[in-house]
Amino acid sequence: MASFTYFSFFFFFILLLVLTFQTSTTKATYSSYHDSTKCSHGGPSIHYPFHIKGSLPGFELLCKENLTTIHFPSYGDLVVKSISYDTKKIQLLDPKNCVHGVFLNLNLSSTPFQYYHVLKNYTYLNCSTKLSTPSFTEVPCLSAAGSHVYTVDPELHVPGSCNGFKTVAIPFEYSPYISDNSLGLALTWNLPHSEERKDKAISKTTDSHTTRYTVLGLSICSLAVAIALMMISIIKVTGSTWNCSEKEDPLLQSLPNV
Secondary structure (H helix, E strand, C coil), X not given: CHHHHHHHHHHHHHHHHHHHHHHHCCCCXXXXXXXXXXXXCCCCCECCCCECCCCCCCCEEEEECCEEEEEECCCEEEEEEEEECCCCEEEEECCCCCHXXXXXXXXXXXXXEEECCCCEEEEEEEECCCCCCCCCCECHHHCEXXXXXXXXXXXXXXXXXXXXXXXXXXXXXXXXXXXCCCCCCEEEECCCHHHHHHHHHHHHHHHHHHHHHHHHHHHHHHHHHHHHHHHHHHHHHHHHHHHHHHHHHHHHHHCCCC
């Protein structure tokens, strides 16, 4: 009876294992969207919604001299430092090494992107003389002889030697301690409505596959336990039979011959 019980247990998990394996090998509806590539060994992984060549506007990336780049008509090419698909964050570098030059010219209104960080309005000042006021910090990459550029709070009083030439919403004011060619150049994206549905379907499919593989792993573990229990049962039954045979032999020998 015990052998039959363990055999049934064993047969059940064999069946479950087969069914789980068949399900897990079913192709996802949008699995092709997860095919990834790279422009270089250390470059970011490129997959949906980004692509090297494709039909989704705004998400096309280019491989240039082992660098991953993205082109913005209002500014030009920016280097893609990293892409986080979970948080929908793309981190960019300015090849001209002037992040405030990007802030001044980059127009994201016709793209699927927006700045990742919270924005605040800053005014860019062009001053004919260098200012010594601590609240005014010069932006070196935008400045030249006789033209000193500063980013300031729009509420600040503008000195007579300066003219405010543009106020824009940007992530950070210039600071020599924290400014570099990547600071603030993090963007997030919004997909078109039809593509958003695809993206959700991909996420759902990925979760489904994760669940299937989890079930597969548990089934394998359970199968191993079932096999071990069955073997223990067989050994016990065999040992019990062998002990009974040993006990019966002396009894048979002691019986008188008829």
